[in-house]
Amino acid sequence: MNRSFNSISAEQLARVLGPWSHSGAIYEDLASAIRHVITDGRLQPDTRVPAERVLARHLGVSRNSVAAAYDLLREEGYLHSRRGAGSYVSLPTRAGTPRVVTWAADGTPAEIDFALAALPAPEPLFTEAMVGTAAELAQHTGQTGYDLTGVPSLRKAIADRYTLRGLPTRPEEIMVTNGAQQSWALLLRLLSGNGDRVLMESPGHPTVHNAVRLAGGRPVSVSVGPAGWDVDMIRTTLQRARPVLGYLMPDFQNPTGHVMPAAARRAVAVAAREAGTRLVVEDTVAELGIGPGLLPAPLAAYGTPARVITIGSMSKVCWGGLRVGWIRTTASMIARLARVRESMDAGNPIVQQFMTVRLLAGYDGLIVARRRLLAERLRVLAGALRDQLPAWSFTEPPGGLVLWARLDRPVSTRLARAAADHGVRVPAGPRFGLGGTFENYLRVPFVQPPETLVEGVRRLAQAERDLGGRDPGDAPGDGPGDGAKPSRLALHSV
Amino acid sequence: MNRSFNSISAEQLARVLGPWSHSGAIYEDLASAIRHVITDGRLQPDTRVPAERVLARHLGVSRNSVAAAYDLLREEGYLHSRRGAGSYVSLPTRAGTPRVVTWAADGTPAEIDFALAALPAPEPLFTEAMVGTAAELAQHTGQTGYDLTGVPSLRKAIADRYTLRGLPTRPEEIMVTNGAQQSWALLLRLLSGNGDRVLMESPGHPTVHNAVRLAGGRPVSVSVGPAGWDVDMIRTTLQRARPVLGYLMPDFQNPTGHVMPAAARRAVAVAAREAGTRLVVEDTVAELGIGPGLLPAPLAAYGTPARVITIGSMSKVCWGGLRVGWIRTTASMIARLARVRESMDAGNPIVQQFMTVRLLAGYDGLIVARRRLLAERLRVLAGALRDQLPAWSFTEPPGGLVLWARLDRPVSTRLARAAADHGVRVPAGPRFGLGGTFENYLRVPFVQPPETLVEGVRRLAQAERDLGGRDPGDAPGDGPGDGAKPSRLALHSV
Numbered sequence: 001m002n003r004s005f006n007s008i009s010a011e012q013l014a015r016v017l018g019p020w021s022h023s024g025a026i027y028e029d030l031a032s033a034i035r036h037v038i039t040d041g042r043l044q045p046d047t048r049v050p051a052e053r054v055l056a057r058h059l060g061v062s063r064n065s066v067a068a069a070y071d072l073l074r075e076e077g078y079l080h081s082r083r084g085a086g087s088y089v090s091l092p093t094r095a096g097t098p099r100v101v102t103w104a105a106d107g108t109p110a111e112i113d114f115a116l117a118a119l120p121a122p123e124p125l126f127t128e129a130m131v132g133t134a135a136e137l138a139q140h141t142g143q144t145g146y147d148l149t150g151v152p153s154l155r156k157a158i159a160d161r162y163t164l165r166g167l168p169t170r171p172e173e174i175m176v177t178n179g180a181q182q183s184w185a186l187l188l189r190l191l192s193g194n195g196d197r198v199l200m201e202s203p204g205h206p207t208v209h210n211a212v213r214l215a216g217g218r219p220v221s222v223s224v225g226p227a228g229w230d231v232d233m234i235r236t237t238l239q240r241a242r243p244v245l246g247y248l249m250p251d252f253q254n255p256t257g258h259v260m261p262a263a264a265r266r267a268v269a270v271a272a273r274e275a276g277t278r279l280v281v282e283d284t285v286a287e288l289g290i291g292p293g294l295l296p297a298p299l300a301a302y303g304t305p306a307r308v309i310t311i312g313s314m315s316k317v318c319w320g321g322l323r324v325g326w327i328r329t330t331a332s333m334i335a336r337l338a339r340v341r342e343s344m345d346a347g348n349p350i351v352q353q354f355m356t357v358r359l360l361a362g363y364d365g366l367i368v369a370r371r372r373l374l375a376e377r378l379r380v381l382a383g384a385l386r387d388q389l390p391a392w393s394f395t396e397p398p399g400g401l402v403l404w405a406r407l408d409r410p411v412s413t414r415l416a417r418a419a420a421d422h423g424v425r426v427p428a429g430p431r432f433g434l435g436g437t438f439e440n441y442l443r444v445p446f447v448q449p450p451e452t453l454v455e456g457v458r459r460l461a462q463a464e465r466d467l468g469g470r471d472p473g474d475a476p477g478d479g480p481g482d483g484a485k486p487s488r489l490a491l492h493s494v
Numbered sequence: 495m496n497r498s499f500n501s502i503s504a505e506q507l508a509r510v511l512g513p514w515s516h517s518g519a520i521y522e523d524l525a526s527a528i529r530h531v532i533t534d535g536r537l538q539p540d541t542r543v544p545a546e547r548v549l550a551r552h553l554g555v556s557r558n559s560v561a562a563a564y565d566l567l568r569e570e571g572y573l574h575s576r577r578g579a580g581s582y583v584s585l586p587t588r589a590g591t592p593r594v595v596t597w598a599a600d601g602t603p604a605e606i607d608f609a610l611a612a613l614p615a616p617e618p619l620f621t622e623a624m625v626g627t628a629a630e631l632a633q634h635t636g637q638t639g640y641d642l643t644g645v646p647s648l649r650k651a652i653a654d655r656y657t658l659r660g661l662p663t664r665p666e667e668i669m670v671t672n673g674a675q676q677s678w679a680l681l682l683r684l685l686s687g688n689g690d691r692v693l694m695e696s697p698g699h700p701t702v703h704n705a706v707r708l709a710g711g712r713p714v715s716v717s718v719g720p721a722g723w724d725v726d727m728i729r730t731t732l733q734r735a736r737p738v739l740g741y742l743m744p745d746f747q748n749p750t751g752h753v754m755p756a757a758a759r760r761a762v763a764v765a766a767r768e769a770g771t772r773l774v775v776e777d778t779v780a781e782l783g784i785g786p787g788l789l790p791a792p793l794a795a796y797g798t799p800a801r802v803i804t805i806g807s808m809s810k811v812c813w814g815g816l817r818v819g820w821i822r823t824t825a826s827m828i829a830r831l832a833r834v835r836e837s838m839d840a841g842n843p844i845v846q847q848f849m850t851v852r853l854l855a856g857y858d859g860l861i862v863a864r865r866r867l868l869a870e871r872l873r874v875l876a877g878a879l880r881d882q883l884p885a886w887s888f889t890e891p892p893g894g895l896v897l898w899a900r901l902d903r904p905v906s907t908r909l910a911r912a913a914a915d916h917g918v919r920v921p922a923g924p925r926f927g928l929g930g931t932f933e934n935y936l937r938v939p940f941v942q943p944p945e946t947l948v949e950g951v952r953r954l955a956q957a958e959r960d961l962g963g964r965d966p967g968d969a970p971g972d973g974p975g976d977g978a979k980p981s982r983l984a985l986h987s988v
Contacts, residue, residue, distance in 0.1 A: 091829050113638075121635030130628040130845065137624055141615030144607075144941075145815020178672060182839035189708065194688060211837040214683065216710075321639020321844035335585050343705040345676035345839065349846055350815035351624065447638075 007048035007086075010058035016043060018413040018430070018439060026061055027068035034069065036417050038078050038089055047089045049079065111423030112456040117254070117401040117445035119373075121319035122366055129358040133351060140350060148338040148347040150176025150326070157360045158326050162310075165287075167298050172331040173305055175338070176348050179325035180284050181207055183311035184247070187280055187327065188215040190340050192244050199237060199246035199277065201229075203404075203432035203441070205254050208247060208282075217245075221434040228258040231267045238275035246272055246279045250299050251286035255404045255432050255443040257397025262296035269302035279308045284316045284325075287367050289399035290375045306330045314356060316401060317363070317370055323349075324356045374401065377446040377453060384457035385444070389464060402445045410439035411467055418463035424456055501542035501580075504552035510537060512907040512924070512933060520555055521562035528563065530911050532572050532583055541583045543573065605917030606950040611748070611895040611939035613867075615813035616860055623852040627845060634844060642832040642841040644670025644820070651854045652820050656804075659781075661792050666825040667799055669832070670842050673819035674778050675701055677805035678741070681774055681821065682709040684834050686738050693731060693740035693771065695723075697898075697926035697935070699748050702741060702776075711739075715928040722752040725761045732769035740766055740773045744793050745780035749898045749926050749937040751891025756790035763796035773802045778810045781861050783893035784869045800824045808850060810895060811857070811864055817843075818850045868895065871940040871947060878951035879938070883958060886936075896939045904933035905961055912957035918950055 008016070013034075020033030037043045049055070052070060056063040070087060073079040080090045140151075149155070155171040162169035177183045192198060194216035200209060202221035212219050220241045222234050238246070248268070250260035260268070272279045281299045289295060300308045305328060313325030327337065341347065359366070381403060382396050391408035407415070412429035419426050429438035442460075446453060502510070507528075514527030531537040543549070546564060550557040564581060567573040574584045634645075643649070649665040656663035671677045686692060688710035694703060696715035706713050714735045716728050732740070742762070744754035754762070766773045775793045783789060794802045799822060807819030821831065835841065853860070875897060876890050885902035901909070906923035913920050923932035938954075940947060 091826050116638045116640060118638035118640060120637060121639065123632050123635055126635050127628055127631045130624065130631055134621055134624040134628055137621045138617050141617055141620050141813065141815065143614060143815070144610045144612035145615065145813050146610060146612060147815065178839045178843070181837065185838045194710070207837045207840065214834065214837050216688070315639075315840075319635065319639050320840070321635065321637070321641065323839075323841070323843035332585050340708065343675065343701045343708050344679045345672045345817075346674075346701065346809075346814070347817070349672075349817035349843055351849070352843055352845055355845070 010050040010055045026065045030069040031072040114426035118320045129355040133354045151353045153357050154353045175327045175334040177325045178323050180311045180313040183327045197241050197243035199243040202434035231264045235271040238271045246277050249282040252400030265299045266302050281310045283312045285400040291398045380450040381446040381453045384454045388457050388461040412439045418466045422459035424459045504544040504549045520559045525563040525566040608920035612814045623849040627848045645847045647851050648847045669821045669828040671819045672817050674805045674807040677821045691735050691737035693737040696928035718750050725758045729765040732765045740771050743776040746894030759793045760796050775804045777806045779894040785892045874944040875940040875947045878948045882955040906933045912960045916953040918953045
């Protein structure tokens with residue numbers, strides 16, 4: 001009935017779980033760790049888990065512990081058995097059981113959400129745009145309303161903005177979409193096939209990585225380290241792997257905050273052209289610089305719109321609930337994308353496109369306000385981190401919405417689980433990884449009001465203390481707890 | 495760079511082209527016919543076309559004619575050559591060249607559009623819903639706006655409507671989407687894999703068929719004939735092919751207008767369950783009955799929400815430009831769909847969801863008005879067809895937006911091309927086919943104002959006369975024209 005099932009080996013599962021022993025009974029800790037990687041999306045439904053005996057051997061615990069953990073998960077609805085075919089990941093369905101936590105959690109929110117890097121809508125601007133649009137709407141509703149590429153006035157407004165930013169663009173080179181994520185999914189659909197290689201940054205955003213997997217692509221990672229991109233490595237990877245597509249975020253990269261220097265942009269564009277790789281450049285936060293510095297020219301300035309495609313959206317500067325994004329490429333590519341899109345979602349809603357035209361008319365003022373707000377919140381977050389978690393280290397990003405903090409030990413997964421006990425939802429560092437594990441990192445957005453940021457960091461510090469001083473490399477199941485608060489992880493409330 | 499290329503054999507191409515000879519020079523007619531199947535989507539970009547010599551032999555024309563046709567298409571941008579690798583379909587990119595005609599044409603509209611079966615927005619209702627939403631909007635914009643499954647008030651309103659229609663539904667069994675097309679694409683993504691069989695109606699809607707091909711599925715067709723569905727054939731097909739999914743539109747099927755009887759619904763639901771096939775039921779026009787008859791209970795009443803999934807939208811009753819659709823299934827399936835969706839488009843816009851809650855509050859009144867309007871327009875269309883094209887035959891559909899007319903000879907493709915000369919955009923019958931060709935059919939929507947319907951039919955009749963009395967089975971390239979208007983097909987203006 002379903003697509004073919006995956007399985008995960010004991011070794012792989014152990015790696016995904018990370019150091020899972022907490023301070024409760026072994027079977028409860030193990031169940032909790034497995035539940036966590038299911039709810040945060042690293043272990044997908046319908047994946048076959050290892051046999052009890054095999055996993056027990058691999059984790060160095062008794063088979064009874066694994067059996068009890070599996071039983072608990074089965075009871076909760078996170079596993080189900082198929083006769084003679086082992087146990088498979090599932091999701092609870094009974095009323096009252098925990099909701100699935102997707103990236104954009106739509107269930108009961110945590111008290112403090114450090115997962116979504118997104119601001120509320122700018123009011124009264126947003127409501128004003130809606131009122132203004134309502135007044136003119138009847139001009140536009142006499143048509144059938146089917147629109148695959150965007151209404152002309154919005155395509156022009158977006159093109160003009162790129163031209164203003166030094167990237168001359170014609171309206172027919174802009175396709176309006178339902179957001180940057182859809183832009184990426186459409187490009188993957190059109191330009192990559194099953195098994196094709198796609199180059200991506202690691203760390204990078206999980207939904208960007210997942211879109212490649214969903215499209216049947218094979219991710220090839222290039223790392224973004226403490227010093228940013230390694231151009232030589234990117235060149236070598238391009239030459240060797242010859243990916244069909246490469247996804248880059250050169251302006252305030254998510255999550256590291258890095259800005260790619262002009263020389264690197266040029267070099268990467270040249271290397272990609274030589275390797276036959278089309279680049280897709282996300283610039284959703286490019287206009288959210290916080291410091292005084294100027295950004296280098298957009299990466300698309302170093303290539304043609306067919307070879308260096310830009311995707312952007314209103315979601316980060318304005319509001320994610322608007323769902324307006326775009327693709328900047330050639331008119332002929334847009335025609336091809338429209339054909340693909342027709343069978344995917346039949347096109348753009350009309351109302352918010354006209355709202356967006358209005359919002360873009362006042363965009364410069366909005367950007368100034370957003371930058372000021374983010375600069376202040378970054379200052380608050382950085383201060384709170386230095387104060388409450390002095391052993392962590394970070395560089396304040398020059399723009400964007402998130403800070404990539406380096407922990408003093410590789411406990412990010414355990415920390416994220418402990419933070420949930422304190423009502424803080426924060427994704428563990430490994431969720432941003434593709435290959436690398438990033439157990440030493442945590443991404444903290446600075447989008448919440450100052451008092452929430454301070455309280456959130458206070459709770460993170462408590463959670464950090466809950467982990468105790470135990471070396472996370474200890475074998476799971478070792479000795480008694482270390483005095484840390486005993487904890488049945490309450491992920492149910494996330 | 496691109497996904498692997500397809501090729502089309504001379505035999506396949508000849509079949510797709512249908513009887514292509516018109517009345518001009520052979521190479522122009524051939525180029526025109528090929529251009530037509532490219533612009534209407536039956537011949538996809540990057541498909542390798544047959545070698546000149548092979549196609550010439552197959553069509554019984556000179557190699558020079560094929561070479562001249564290919565040259566013309568190359569010049570126009572519809573073909574390009576790869577050194578040593580033949581000629582491939584492409585799309586024109588130069589300014590001033592024709593735009594791609596997607597199903598929901600967003601280019602220069604034809605004078606009369608008989609392609610889209612969609613009504614303008616109901617005003618002043620629609621603007622009123624927007625004004626009302628603007629007044630309350632600030633209550634909702636304080637969040638991040640990321641929403642994968644729908645705002646609670648809309649999920650409840652949609653669930654309540656199903657309950658009212660005799661299908662008890664809880665809000666958590668409804669997922670809001672960007673339209674029924676996206677609902678289908680999401681379900682395909684989650685529930686079918688590469689090479690899986692998917693049962694579909696033929697004739698059916700081309701974007702529904704295309705979504706299956708895009709998802710890598712293998713379409714399996716069941717025909718909807720003059721008497722409707724053949725339940726025995728559906729049962730046999732299910733047993734033999736065991737498709738993972740089946741797509742059905744039992745209420746005013748598009749394009750035939752048929753309604754599946756209650757006994758057939760039950761039988762199909764049982765047969766699908768036995769075959770392990772999940773059914774996806776589109777009910778976008780179920781509330782647009784025109785006659786006095788009552789519909790049987792929804793097909794979903796004969797199965798569980800996990801096995802018989804319903805997809806619907808606001809697009810047909812209200813407006814396509816709203817882009818609000820939904821999926822009715824289990825809460826656990828919705829959780830899985832949300833995970834898939836997160837990497838596809840990051841979710842629903844917020845504004846029109848609240849607009850939709852308001853529109854649903856007055857839905858009964860809207861439906862009464864729509865039914866009255868459609869009944870009147872169907873009457874006008876049917877009258878005009880009987881008057882102007884008395885050799886055609888049809889049954890007036892008991893609901894929906896389209897009439898499926900049977901022509902007196904298999905000329906639908908030629909007729910659609912000739913209609914373009916008269917400023918009428920209408921898809922040829924074969925576009926609705928999956929296997930069957932339907933050269934004997936034409937779908938005509940009755941959504942336009944009465945005077946447009948009458949004028950459109952008048953032009954269709956002219957186009958029909960343009961084809962002349964020549965037997966369409968004649969070999970192409972035969973003798974001189976038959977007195978019909980000579981025509982370089984002006985598809986450019988479509």
